[in-house]
Amino acid sequence: MVKDFMEKYDAIVIGGGIFGLTSAYHIKRENPEHKVLLLEERGAAGQGNTAKSAGCFRAFFHSKTNLKMANSSIEFYKHIQEVEKFNLGIRWIGYLWLFDEEQFHSLEPYLKDMEPLRIEYRIVSNEEIKEKINPNMKASESGISGLRNIEIGLLVKKAGKMDVEKLVEYYESKFKSIGGKVAYGIKVNRIIVEAEEKLGLPGEPYFWQKTKATGVEVEGKIIEAEKIVVAAGVWADRLLHPLGIDTYQRAKKRQVFVVKAEGELEKLLYTRGFNAEGCLPFTILPQPRIYIKPDIDERNFWVGYADDFLRPIAIEDDPQPEENFYRYGIHPILSTYMPQFEQAKLVNSWAGQYGINTYDGQPVVFQEGGIIVATADSGSGIMKGDAIGRIVAAIYNGRREVELFGGEIFNVEDIGIEKRKVEREKFII
C-alpha cells in the first residue's frame, strides 16, 4: 500500500533491478542517516530484465571503462562470496572465444594493448580445441555463408557465471539491513518536477524557471524526495522522455534457450582442462557469435544470440521467447559448429530486453534536472552492477570521482554524456 510509504525521503530509487539495487544500497551505505526508498513495479526485486540475464561475467575488456567497471564489480562479488560468505553461486568457468585465424589476427593488436594490464588469458590451439571439444572445425565449408572455421581459441580465466537471484538477494538484504526501505508492486507514473519558486503561471515551470525534482506520483499520490534516481532499465524511457531527458538506450529483445545436456551433450558439458569446475567454459562461436553457457547443476546448456539487424527496437512489458528463433535461427548454426547439439532437446526458454547504447555499447550514468539516471546496461548490467551503484552514489554525494571496490579511482563523467570518454569495445559477443 502506498500509504505505508507516504513520508518524505532523501532519495527515491526507481527500479529494483541490478542498477537500482546497487544504487540504493551504495547511497544508503554512504549516507546512513538518509532515508532511502526503493520503488519497484513488480512484486519483488530483480524480477524484470535482471531475472532474464544469462548471469555471466568477465574481467576481460579492451575498453578501459568497461574493464574498470567489470573488474571492480567482479572483485566485489568475489569478496561477497569468499569473505562475507554469502554464496552468490559464482563459478569460475572462464570464457572461451572461438575464432578463425583472420578474426584472431584482427584482435591481436588489442591483446597487445592490454598486455600492461596483465589480464590472465591463454591461447587455445586448434589441436586442443579439437581434442577437448570436438566441434566441426570446418564450418566455412558447410554451405551456410558467413560461417568461419574454428582455428584458435582465447580462454579468459577471470570470468564465469553467477546466480543472479542470489546477487539480487544480497543487495536487497544488505540495503534493508542498514535501514533502506523497499516498496514492491508500486508503479511510478511520473516524476514530479516543479518550479522552485512557483509563480502560478499556467503550464509552469518554463525553461527560465529554476526547477527541482520533488517526488514521484504513484497511484495518484505524491511521494516526496530530495533526489530521484532512475534505474528502471528499458522502461526508464517512459519516465524520462516526458521530461525531455534521453536515456541513451534502445530496447531490444534478448532470448535464452535451455537444452538438456544428454548423450553427446553431457560429454560436452563435462569438458575438462579449461577450468577447475571441469566443464565447458562459457563459449562463443566464431560467427554468428552464438554463446553456449554450461549449467552443471541442472545439466543443461543455455544458448543465445544477440541479434541486431532486423531485431526490432521496441520496449515490451512482457517479451516472449520465439521458438522459431531457436529452431531456425540458433539451432542450425549451433549444430553446424557443434554437431553435439543436433538432437538437443529444448526444455526451457525466456526473453528479456537489453537497453542498448547504440553509440558505444556502454552504460550511461548522469544527472539532469536534479534526476540521476543509470541506464543503457547494454547487456552487461550484472557484471558492472556494483560499479554502477557506486558511481550513482558518488553523483548523489556530489563527487566527480569514485573509488570502486579494490581501490581503483573512476571519473564519473567518463560514463556521463557531456564529457563522455569511453572506447568502443573490441571483445564483444
Added chain:
Amino acid sequence: MVKDFMEKYDAIVIGGGIFGLTSAYHIKRENPEHKVLLLEERGAAGQGNTAKSAGCFRAFFHSKTNLKMANSSIEFYKHIQEVEKFNLGIRWIGYLWLFDEEQFHSLEPYLKDMEPLRIEYRIVSNEEIKEKINPNMKASESGISGLRNIEIGLLVKKAGKMDVEKLVEYYESKFKSIGGKVAYGIKVNRIIVEAEEKLGLPGEPYFWQKTKATGVEVEGKIIEAEKIVVAAGVWADRLLHPLGIDTYQRAKKRQVFVVKAEGELEKLLYTRGFNAEGCLPFTILPQPRIYIKPDIDERNFWVGYADDFLRPIAIEDDPQPEENFYRYGIHPILSTYMPQFEQAKLVNSWAGQYGINTYDGQPVVFQEGGIIVATADSGSGIMKGDAIGRIVAAIYNGRREVELFGGEIFNVEDIGIEKRKVEREKFII
C-alpha cells in the same frame, strides 16, 4: 496513384524534406542512368519539418565536421543564387550572439582554435550594442534568476537567412529536370528486407542469412528498388526501428512565433551598421538563448527557443504551437532583454520537430543492411542539407570520401556511427 510508380528503381529515397531532396538530386546527378524515385507522404515536397524551419544559416562552427558541412552547403546555395540565378531569397544578415564577459571568455579559446580558418567575425562592443540595439544591458538585475548582462557581441558575417520553400523548389525542379521521379501523397508503410536466398523458413530471414532491402510497401503494394535511402526526419524511427536500425535521434517539438515589427520594434528591425541589408542580424540572447530573426519583407520578427529539459521527447504527426510557451516562456525573457518587445503583437506561430542527436548534436549518415540512412538533423538540416545529399550519394556509389561543393574533401565515415569523428559544437543556440 501508386500504380503509376510500379516499376523497379535503382534507388528509392523516402522523405521529401531537405535531406531527401538533396540525397535524391545528388544520387541522380551522379548516376544519370539510374532510375531514382522520391517518395513523400505529404502532398508536396518540403511540407514536413523542413517547412517549419527558421531558414537561418551560418558558416561559423567550432566543430570541423559542422563547419565543413555548413560552409560547403552555404557556398552552394550562394552559387545557386548568384551563378545559377535561381533566387533562394538569401539575405546575408549575419548572426549576432550577445554575451556577458564570463560567457565570452569561456568561448575565447575556441575562437583562438578557429583563427587558422580565417572565418570572418567581429567583436561588437558594449557601447555599439547599446547605441544600435538599445537593449536592457542589465538583465542580471531583473530579478529573474539565470539572466545575464549584455556586455559584448560576436557578429558573424557569413550567415543569414533564406527562403526554405525556394530551396525545396530548387532541388525538386533540378531533380526532376534530370529525370528524377517524384511521388507525393504516398506513405511508405515498411521497408522490405528479404533473404537473398529464400529457404522458405517460417519467419525468415534469420540473422545468419544474407539479406537485401528489396523495396518498400505502399498501399499494400511493393515498389522494388536496388537501394533504399531513408531521409524521413523524425518519422524515420517508424520505418527503421522495426528493422532494428537506430536513427540516433530524439524528436523534440520546436516552435516559431511571429510578432509584428511596429513602433519601437520597427526601429529595431531596421537597425543599421551590422549588415548590408540594414536590419538587425539574427540575434541570440545571452541566456536563455532565445533567438530573434528579422523579416524585413514582412516587417516581422520570428522568435523561438530550443527548450531541452522538460520538453518531451516524442514523435508527433502534427505538432502545434503553444501560445502559453510564447506568453509565459519566451515573452517575459525576451522583453526583459529587449524592452521593445514588451507590447509586441503575436501574429503567427507554428511548430515542427527537430530530430536531435542527443550525443553530439550533429547529423548521422550511415548504411546498415543495405539501407542508407540520413537522419538527426539536430536543428541545422537546412544549412547542412547540400553536404548531406552529397554524402548520401557518395555512400550510394560506394565511396568513402566525398568532394563537397567548393572542393573540400569529407570523410563520410566521420558522420557515420562505427568510426564517428565529430566534436561537440561550442557555438550553440
